[in-house]
Amino acid sequence: MSSNKTHHGPVCLSGRGVTKVYGFGSRKTVAVDHVDFDFYEGEIVSIVGESGSGKTTLAKMLLGLTSVTEGQIYYQGKPRDIRTRKKKKEYWTNVQAIFQDPFSSFNVFSKIDTVLLDCINMRGGRHLPRDKKIELMTEACSFVNLKFEELTNKYPFELSGGQMQRLMIARIFLLKPKVLLADEPTSMIDACSRATILDMLMNLRKETGMTIIFITHDIGLAYYVSDSVYIMEQGKIVEYGSADEVILNPKTYNTKRLISDVPKIYEVWDLSTV
Ligand SMILES: Nc1ncnc2c1ncn2[C@@H]1O[C@H](COP(=O)(O)OP(=O)(O)OP(=O)(O)O)[C@@H](O)[C@H]1O
Ligand SMILES: [Mg+2]
Numbered sequence: 001m002s003s004n005k006t007h008h009g010p011v012c013l014s015g016r017g018v019t020k021v022y023g024f025g026s027r028k029t030v031a032v033d034h035v036d037f038d039f040y041e042g043e044i045v046s047i048v049g050e051s052g053s054g055k056t057t058l059a060k061m062l063l064g065l066t067s068v069t070e071g072q073i074y075y076q077g078k079p080r081d082i083r084t085r086k087k088k089k090e091y092w093t094n095v096q097a098i099f100q101d102p103f104s105s106f107n108v109f110s111k112i113d114t115v116l117l118d119c120i121n122m123r124g125g126r127h128l129p130r131d132k133k134i135e136l137m138t139e140a141c142s143f144v145n146l147k148f149e150e151l152t153n154k155y156p157f158e159l160s161g162g163q164m165q166r167l168m169i170a171r172i173f174l175l176k177p178k179v180l181l182a183d184e185p186t187s188m189i190d191a192c193s194r195a196t197i198l199d200m201l202m203n204l205r206k207e208t209g210m211t212i213i214f215i216t217h218d219i220g221l222a223y224y225v226s227d228s229v230y231i232m233e234q235g236k237i238v239e240y241g242s243a244d245e246v247i248l249n250p251k252t253y254n255t256k257r258l259i260s261d262v263p264k265i266y267e268v269w270d271l272s273t274v
Helices: 055-063 085-094 112-125 130-143 161-175 191-208 219-225 243-248 253-260
Strands: 011-022 029-040 044-049 070-075 095-098 179-183 211-216 228-233 236-242
Touching (some): 029 055, 029 228, 112 130, 130 161, 191 211, 219 228
Antiparallel strands (some): 011 070, 228 236
């Protein structure tokens, strides 16, 4: 695939002809239809499309949570292999996700310190002394403006929606995956925490160089946060390129319509209005 977008590094995650078909016969849905993509190391990519266009299905395939009906996903240049439990676990230390509903992402019976300790253990820190582990957890919490001392012995369901979102980012801070998939991480929280969380994700990219794949309906948001943009429509990628190319110079009717829903797209984004 060729494109004149600016690259940050080598290709990290890519796909050729990636397809997902749910059901059979008259109940068949082609949720993702032969899509090609190249996500580069350290870039923020947005996948934008209307409800039902196949965004979450693509994210689930990228994560290995659902099978790929046809086509191939490549991780760091090689066909992705997650056929064994061990390989899948290894893949998941590198490719992590934040979901629409943070409550579904945690084991509700684990206390917050356990949630964070698990991340340290997954990153090979199992044998670190206890005070070092506490230092790491405290650092991760302060990165997202949470106080670790106030969280110990609490359960995830005792947090507010915004605190929960930030706890998810603290986990990512500890796990330091190569790729982070964020499926509409901002939809359930207020505008103020939304801006803060976007800022945290962008800082995370700056600090760790991780690739962030953002899934959203909001093309204005996509323009604000991303280097590259992919537009999905009925399971297909209908347009892609740098955020400027796609959003300031849209080629398809669908993209033009998505943009016309955002009156202030051409103005400089002011975080206070996100
Ligand atoms: N488990 C499933 N079984 C059958 N069909 C499914 C399943 N999951 C999704 N679909 C169908 O696949 C299509 C794409 O759904 P998907 O959830 O990927 O859309 P989306 O772009 O994430 O939408 P939204 O913006 O509303 O989250 C839809 O037609 C949906 O009904
Ligand atoms: Mg979705």
